[in-house]
Amino acid sequence: MSPRDTALAAITEYFDSGSFQSELAELVARPTESQDPRGAPHLMAYLTEAMAPMLEAMGFSCQIFDNPQAGAGPLLVGQRIEDESLPTVLTYGHGDVIRAQEGQWREGLEPFTLTEEGDRLYGRGSADNKVQHLINLRAMAALIETQGKLGFNAKVLIEMGEENGSPGLKTFCEEHEELLAADVLIASDGPRLSPDAPTIFTGSRGGALFDLKVELREGANHSGNFGGLLADPAIILAHALACITDRRGQINVPEWRPDSLTPRIREVLAALPEVKSGIALDPDWGEESLTMSERVFGWNSFAVLAMISGVPEAPVNAIAGWARATCQLRFVVGTDVDDILPALRRHLDTHGFQQVQISSADRGSFPATRLDPDHPWVRFAATSLQKSTGQSPHILPNLGGSLPNDCFAEVLDLPTIWVPHSYAGCSQHAPNEHVLKPLSKQALIGMTGLFCDLAEHGAPKD
Structure with a gap:
């Protein structure tokens, strides 16, 4: 032999x-x-x-x-x-x-x-x-x-x-x-x-992990006495999140839409078999103009990893003083890493969400x-x-x-x-x-x- x-x-x-x-x-x-x-x-x-x-x-x-x-x-x-x-x-x-x-x-x-x-x-x-x-x-x-x-x-x-x-x-x-x-x-x-x-x-793909937080006041206030009088941070945060993508998850932040899905990369991805993961996928989620392979290997995706307001395990009749979401952008080469969070800041401000604070996490981030x-x-x-x-x-x-x-x-x-x-x-x-x-x-x-x-x-x- x-x-x-x-x-x-x-x-x-x-x-x-x-x-x-x-x-x-x-x-x-x-x-x-x-x-x-x-x-x-x-x-x-x-x-x-x-x-x-x-x-x-x-x-x-x-x-x-x-x-x-x-x-x-x-x-x-x-x-x-x-x-x-x-x-x-x-x-x-x-x-x-x-x-x-x-x-x-x-x-x-x-x-x-x-x-x-x-x-x-x-x-x-x-x-x-x-x-x-x-x-x-x-x-x-x-x-x-x-x-x-x-x-x-x-x-x-x-x-x-x-x-x-x-x-x-x-x-x-x-x-x-x-x-x-x-x-x-x-x-x-x-x-x-x-x-x-x-x-x-x-x-x-790279990963950028960050928190979005709306902090309006200390403590919570009775929803009967103050409902309709106090802004709800969870509602504000939910609307802020909704402006980052459309209802099918297509990214609305212009700077988060990469330019690196070249004809050659699309050709390489077109040769791949259908994406199979062992779980049911959602064909109507993500960038509509792209194939499923292009969405996961050639494009950026935004996800809300966790959200909290109030005390979910023991809710009370009160308007919370704050709400927070931990979010992640998975991004490909062609995305300006240094501009990911500044671009989000500009986007939220343009849509009237100056109250939303953005803070970068100190873990879970990799370049593309x-x-x-x-x-x-x-x-x-x-x-x-x-x-x-x-x-x-x-x-x-x-x-x-x-x-x-x-x-x-x-x-x-x-x-x-x-x-x-x-x-x-x-x-x-x-x-x-x-x-x-x-x-x-x-x-x-x-x-x-x-x-x-x-x-x-x-x-x-x-």
Whole structure:
């Protein structure tokens, strides 16, 4: 057999023997909740007891760093430098998970116990993101095991705070630019477009999180005595929100309507299959002139994440003194990040809502990034994945969600190739999170083949 075939056979045996499932179970068992103080000791243990030993057994040297932002999770950098003349791949993953949501999982499932049911493996982090970096590391291990080398240089960055908005990650990349220097980022996060075929995305939509608040007076006042005499902040806020979009969610703020949905991007998106998520979608929601793929991958969207006025769990007959909504703009390249909130201020003022205060949140915001879908690294990865899996990968100009890709694309100045190993119906960030076994096996084969092709052919030429 060729070296490539030998490595693919080894990774297939790794999955079929149950080793993959066993290792994933060990990772899922670690309650690495970065949003809960009880998870703090497990964040460091994930790196020292799970990641570092795995990487060191693969011939990587490892360093663990405190986060440059006080109180945020630690980071690990692993390196295997075989020859300075070879191309260097940086890969990334995050070992932290969102809150476990104990008691909300269905009967028979526990968040930190990997449970097999048919083709599904349930557990917190099974999809986001433990399975994803496990697949990529074990794909590299298959080359080392069968060929005695990678055939390229590799660096691994594992952070423990992505679910908190990756605090400190950008600063860390700035401070350790030389340590993290590479030719390309090949990493995995987020969902595939379809569970049965690989996906490549080259960036992500940005996310701007902010609060809108109407604060008219201290305390609440009796609705019988003052109804019709005192302005209701909740009503004012509701009307302010209603002027941001029309009734089907089409954005009315002119500066929030991007100019980057070019004919080439529309052509790339037109080649994608119908958007399927495992839940019923609303075809009459969003920008009417766009296809569903264009709405989520090529356009901006506004959402109200939460609203409050008064005491919802115990309402009383009183007009509240204030109302607040937490909102989010998901935005693509072509949106002026610095003008997002100023543009909203101008828009609200124009419509008579000077009373509405705007405050930017200190978390949950990422810039938008996008690599040209015709870039040589994209073509190289697509060709390799098709060869290994027999499936033509879906190519997205960017993920619909947000992730810290700017740290790699802008700070480290790398072409960014993301090959996700989950799917939209995985219940990510919800109870009953799971990963699909057939998808995982295909992903292991695809990534092993991709690394084999990089070892054999080197970096693609511009």
